Amino acid sequence: MAELTYRDAVSAGIAQEMRRDHNVVFLGEDIAAAGGVFKATTGLLDEFGPDRVKDTPISEQAIVGAAMGAAMTGLRPIAEIMFSDFFAVCWDLVANQIAKTRYMTDGQCSFPLVIRSANGGGSRFGAQHSQSVENWAMAIPGLKVVAPSTPADVKGLLAASVRDPDPVMFFEQKSLYATKGEVPDDEHVEPLGKARVLRDGGDVTIAALAAMVPRAERAAKMLAQDYGISAAVIDVRSLVPLDTTTILEHVGKTGRLVTVEENPRLCGWGAELASIVAEEIFWDLDGPIVRVTTPHIPLPSADALEDAALPSAERIVAAVRQLVD
Amino acid sequence: MEEGFLARTFPSTSGNAPTPIDDDLRLKLYRMMLRARHMEQRAYDLFMQNLVKGTSHLALGQEAVSTGFAAAMRSDDYTFCTYRGHNHTLLRGASMAGILGELMGRECGLMRGKGGSMHLTSVKHGAMGSYAIVGAHLPIATGAAWSAQYRGTQQAAVCFFGDGTTNIGAFHEALNFAVIWKLPVVFVCENNMYMEYTPISDVTAVENPAADRAAAYGLEPVLIDGNDVELVFETASQVLTRAREGGGPSLIEAKTYRHGGHSRADPGKYRPDDEVAAWLERDPLPRYRQRLGKLGIDEAALSKIEAEVEAEVDEATETARNSPAADTSIVEIDVWADGGSAWRN
Ligand SMILES: Cc1ncc(C[n+]2csc(CCOP(=O)(O)OP(=O)(O)O)c2C)c(N)n1
Ligand SMILES: [Mg+2]
Numbered sequence: 021m022a023e024l025t026y027r028d029a030v031s032a033g034i035a036q037e038m039r040r041d042h043n044v045v046f047l048g049e050d051i052a053a054a055g056g057v058f059k060a061t062t063g064l065l066d067e068f069g070p071d072r073v074k075d076t077p078i079s080e081q082a083i084v085g086a087a088m089g090a091a092m093t094g095l096r097p098i099a100e101i102m103f104s105d106f107f108a109v110c111w112d113l114v115a116n117q118i119a120k121t122r123y124m125t126d127g128q129c130s131f132p133l134v135i136r137s138a139n140g141g142g143s144r145f146g147a148q149h150s151q152s153v154e155n156w157a158m159a160i161p162g163l164k165v166v167a168p169s170t171p172a173d174v175k176g177l178l179a180a181s182v183r184d185p186d187p188v189m190f191f192e193q194k195s196l197y198a199t200k201g202e203v204p205d206d207e208h209v210e211p212l213g214k215a216r217v218l219r220d221g222g223d224v225t226i227a228a229l230a231a232m233v234p235r236a237e238r239a240a241k242m243l244a245q246d247y248g249i250s251a252a253v254i255d256v257r258s259l260v261p262l263d264t265t266t267i268l269e270h271v272g273k274t275g276r277l278v279t280v281e282e283n284p285r286l287c288g289w290g291a292e293l294a295s296i297v298a299e300e301i302f303w304d305l306d307g308p309i310v311r312v313t314t315p316h317i318p319l320p321s322a323d324a325l326e327d328a329a330l331p332s333a334e335r336i337v338a339a340v341r342q343l344v345d
Numbered sequence: 346m347e348e349g350f351l352a353r354t355f356p357s358t359s360g361n362a363p364t365p366i367d368d369d370l371r372l373k374l375y376r377m378m379l380r381a382r383h384m385e386q387r388a389y390d391l392f393m394q395n396l397v398k399g400t401s402h403l404a405l406g407q408e409a410v411s412t413g414f415a416a417a418m419r420s421d422d423y424t425f426c427t428y429r430g431h432n433h434t435l436l437r438g439a440s441m442a443g444i445l446g447e448l449m450g451r452e453c454g455l456m457r458g459k460g461g462s463m464h465l466t467s468v469k470h471g472a473m474g475s476y477a478i479v480g481a482h483l484p485i486a487t488g489a490a491w492s493a494q495y496r497g498t499q500q501a502a503v504c505f506f507g508d509g510t511t512n513i514g515a516f517h518e519a520l521n522f523a524v525i526w527k528l529p530v531v532f533v534c535e536n537n538m539y540m541e542y543t544p545i546s547d548v549t550a551v552e553n554p555a556a557d558r559a560a561a562y563g564l565e566p567v568l569i570d571g572n573d574v575e576l577v578f579e580t581a582s583q584v585l586t587r588a589r590e591g592g593g594p595s596l597i598e599a600k601t602y603r604h605g606g607h608s609r610a611d612p613g614k615y616r617p618d619d620e621v622a623a624w625l626e627r628d629p630l631p632r633y634r635q636r637l638g639k640l641g642i643d644e645a646a647l648s649k650i651e652a653e654v655e656a657e658v659d660e661a662t663e664t665a666r667n668s669p670a671a672d673t674s675i676v677e678i679d680v681w682a683d684g685g686s687a688w689r690n
Contacts, residue, residue, distance in 0.1 A: 045495065076522070077522065079521065081514060082487060085482075087488060089489035089492065090488040090495075113484065113485075117485060122680065123459060123680050125464070126675070161680055162681075186682050261688055262688060262689040
């Protein structure tokens, strides 16, 4: 084990897979010589050379399209889209082409590729560089959607995404890049589609993703210390496939569910979870399902405004207290 | 308008000797064009009988482009084409009954009904898909060429698209990308002078929508008569060799014309009668048949091909007609590589 930052875990995960499989190649804007605008890919060009680690022009359609064409002809590309907001300029390639072509061709081709992107708020970048767009991807059949919250999961889930035979949208939360955690030095692969239970609890289950996970954990501590409320915390980790087994099991035990989502309110993943819970274990519930989300607004830039918009540990505590009391 | 109304311009950087065209190849080119022509005429008939559902975009009149390229390609090369791609897919080797069956929504369809007319694909023949969002497949073909370059296979990717496609961003992104990485990809603009209904000249800053843009990417402008199948074949041979030898991408503009409307719903009335008449005069099929006659090719050899192709189309039609409707048990399979579509456990 070594302590790594979330950002260093990105290059550790990519390097692990590139060492293992010569068909893994990596492309994106400023990712090679410059090591990425978030410095998450430093050292890869030196180790793997310019045939495998490739700087591209500012051409998101070409980046994603090239990854698709390479994947359907034998390579395992990793493409970087610098900010997830930029998916809006290449969404055709993601949503119409990569996601659908396997199905439309009756399974004649596969798309073993990963698109990594810096997602989410907290960096005071304003409405076009801060969005949480994992729900965009979750809405499209044919895409797997992963969003790690810790350095160890960055390495392990990225490795699993590269090995997965299907397209994976890999959302790194940019305000987590500087956070640190223990990461296995040896080969590390975490299976996709498994939520992680971070904390057991009897009164309520809090399900969170990416940057909302540490906030949910902090809220759970406050609830225990200050209010004697016992909250289970689940890091959802993967939206597609979705580990409903783990989530339903815990919600069934606690009788209450609070989702914590960074995305704007409408059609967030928490709404899908709420509908599954309501449909399948309604009679086990002791209260309404509550969603804590960013309001349905574009994210503002100023620190005071952005902090007011994103779900905080305090908002989670308030929501849980209202539900449990 | 005369034969050879466009210069036989080749990329001057490629010093390759032209591939010799012998009579066997000529008969092959004729047969290929004829198969495409008759299959699509049959598709039109089936459509009139309400047996083809949804939409379909015929390339009647444009057969020389897909034929010239397919004949020049190696069997492991990649074809990427558009919704107007029945011929491009057929001529790489896909089954005719599979194509007609797909148009008709039958179990025998190339994709068993999951793709339809606009998405014909036969990966085992190098037909890597027909793409229905204008421009999307140019970056994808670029990626396949990158993969071929990386794997060192000397395969090339050929990407067909229309004049209208030169005005979408993906065209420009893909060209620049292919040039900077020197990728073995050939971009083929089939300039049939119209997007859907609007003449390309009304909406484009330059006269020749592809060729006049070549210079912006450091490429040689190549503008050819796309109704001259031998010229297309020669051009294709040149640029494919160049691609395999590491010379990078090419951009070809082949001028041609679709005889019918844009799609099944369109009678094409927006086109002046004299324009249509002039292009019918230049129909690549009778034109080539005449040329073959002048070159001394036996009339009997030509009629034999014609009879064989007609029989082939009849047989494919019967196979497709007799095939049951697409099997509904496949609706929820093959989203993922494991064959399933599960999104939760
Ligand atoms: C992005 C996008 N915009 C618009 C359309 C609708 N559309 C389908 S075909 C077509 C015309 C394309 O013209 P061209 O590239 O010249 O090809 P042609 O149909 O003439 O072969 C249009 C506008 C589309 N499919 N995709
Ligand atoms: Mg056109």
